[in-house]
Amino acid sequence: MGGLCAVAAKEECSIDLFFGTDYHSHLGTHRGGMAVFSDEKGFQRSIHNIQNAPFRSKFENDVAKFSGRSGLGVISDTDPQPLVMCARFGTFAITTVGLIENIEEIKAELFKEYSVQLQYSTTSGMVGPTEVVSSMISTCSSLVEGVKFVQSKVRGSCTMMLMDDKGRIYAARDKFGRTPVVIGRKDGAMMAVQESCALPNLGYTYERDLGPGEMVEMSPDGLATLIEPGEKMAICSFLWIYYGYPASSYEGRxxxxxxxxxxxxxxxxxxxxxxxxxxxxxxxxxxxxxxxxxxxxxxxxxxxxxxxxxxxxxxxxxxxxxxxxxxxxxxxxxxxxxxxxxxxxxxxxxxxxxxxxxxxxxxxxxxxxxxxxxxxxxxxxxxxxxxxxxxxxxxxxxxxxxxxxxxxxxxxxxxxxxxxxxxxxxxxxxxxxxxxxxxxxxxxxxxxxxxxxxxxxxxxxxxxxxxxxxxxxxxxxxxxxxxxxxx
Ligand code: SF4
The missing domain is CATH 3.40.50.2020 (Rossmann fold)
Structure with a gap:
């Protein structure tokens, strides 16, 4: 599985991001990652192996050095993330969760139609899903067009959180809403999470769930919808039975x-x-x-x-x-x-x-x-x-x-x-x-x-x-x- 967290704040956000991401630790055991952005330092990023040690102990030193008002965090069961990509519309950081059933088909299309070069981004010597998705986005004219392209091509699911080179945060739920994205708000900050249990202890109150396939830009003051939600939803029932955290709610349940x-x-x-x-x-x-x-x-x-x-x-x-x-x-x-x-x-x-x-x-x-x-x-x-x-x-x-x-x-x-x-x-x-x-x-x-x-x-x-x-x-x-x- 895996879990994503993003924060857009008026003040320093690293501590909220650190604890918010940590509350997703039950969702994965492979890699943890954080990226924050500030005008002075640009993108700052760190990725660690969390197979034998918890996220918090691996990232506590990094957090002390990070500074920024927006950031992304991830617990990944697949590949090292966040990735930072250069595209013709600018540089962006990206985290993903999901399963791309047709990843080989998409890779072949990227090679053939777009002459994209892919690298081994996983420890098992495979091209990771986040790299494939970020390459797909890079072939497009903007982040929004890129997310639409991903949603139109991926069989399976791909929920994403992204950050551009102005520090703007974007969250995009997978086409049929298989995995949740929940938004929280507090004075001067907004947080996007997959486990809503991350919100209350950090002072955030529930704002709303994103709809299936919806993409929003999240600022410290609110949300702007960039891709409207689709009509059909198929959220994973197993969240409630097994892998969701007991204190979390999705779609109000x-x-x-x-x-x-x-x-x-x-x-x-x-x-x-x-x-x-x-x-x-x-x-x-x-x-x-x-x-x-x-x-x-x-x-x-x-x-x-x-x-x-x-x-x-x-x-x-x-x-x-x-x-x-x-x-x-x-x-x-x-x-x-x-x-x-x-x-x-x-x-x-x-x-x-x-x-x-x-x-x-x-x-x-x-x-x-x-x-x-x-x-x-x-x-x-x-x-x-x-x-x-x-x-x-x-x-x-x-x-x-x-x-x-x-x-x-x-x-x-x-x-x-x-x-x-x-x-x-x-x-x-x-x-x-x-x-x-x-x-x-x-x-x-x-x-x-x-x-x-x-x-x-x-x-x-x-x-x-x-x-x-x-x-x-x-x-x-x-x-x-x-x-x-x-x-
Ligand atoms: S309900 Fe079953 S098939 Fe559907 S997304 Fe969840 S685990 Fe997969």
Missing amino acids: NVEMARYRCGAALAKRDETTPDAACGIPDSGTSHALGYAHEKGIKFARPFVKYTPTWARSFMPQDQRQREHVASMKLIPIPGLIKDKKLVFCDDSIVRGTQLGKQAARLYAEGCKETHMRIACPPLVYPCRFINFSRSKSVYDLITRRYVRGHEGEGADVAKYTDPDSQAYKDMVEFIREKLNLTSLAFQRLDDLVKAIGLPEEKLCTYCWSGRDVSLEDECAGECANCPCATR
Whole structure:
């Protein structure tokens, strides 16, 4: 994923930018970056590896040297940013978040049509998405034309924050608003963030969300819309289930409260009579609180997360390391497990590896029954729109491994998204057995949509439904059955 922050202020902005960016740290583990601008010093920029140390500790020395009234900050899971580019309309700094599904196509067009030279901008020797996007903008006559060009070409999503060589700040949300951009205001300053939890402790009050595809110029006094918002929105539902911060709200819907409603919806459909409801930390905890409140049962923490050194939500890039880290983070409390019937809430099941291990640990501690309740429906389609999961193959998903084993490759997977179909029930039973759970139930999509509180047509639910507003154009409305929905 990743997260962006920008500040336009009448006075020095570096401290607000530093803390505002830091509040996005749960969104990425790869690189952190800051750029500020002053008339005296021009662009000042710093980028650090944040894989093994938090953003704050890496940037505290830089911040003391920065000076400027406007700036950009980024937590990136992809490439080192912000980049500073020279274009014919002037120099600009840029940060991006998203996923460019057709990056190779766009690179080929840049080489052929515009003779653009690209460099390796990632540590893995790849041309990074921010470099591709900044090169696209550089071929245009202005930043606004550049952002329009990016929005017209990118399949996936690209949310951007930019700063020009007058220190003016621009924020542009991706075409369908998959990732949020929230604006805050205080006396003499405006801040654009992706996590609204960054605003209150820095003294900013909520101003508004940008619309899908909207681009604004943000001055210390207010916003000027440069590209009008589009009509269609498909904001990522997973923000509320898993990776959004509990204190944040997007489109006016708070994350923590949506998680309580998710847990309550699971409890309402559940006949189980457990001794306590428990969550797999972190996000599962809020879902479990909602479940416990609805059922009127105890909430317990039989797994406690070791937060002093394992504070980050995300994990290392390497899968084996990730699994090891996940097991190290959670410490069991035997007295809350032995001879108990427990309901566990978790945000989702991707591979199932971790959940299987946790279930085995529970039985080893003497747990009598382990009932797993998942806050979203089974993940059947890998995300194509944001840089959400690092899956290399569709068969990383336990659901797709089941379908392949059951029907072979290339099967129509649509029936596995219908909770009333036998195919769905058989798949859930397979997962339950595989993970050695007493019972397993997933959220229904209609309950999830209600828990978030936005109309379904404003949400992206592709990873569960295979339907998406962007594919309607591609597929003329036949996407449930066409090849693009099954890849
Ligand atoms: S496919 Fe899933 S993870 Fe990706 S944007 Fe849509 S809801 Fe979010």
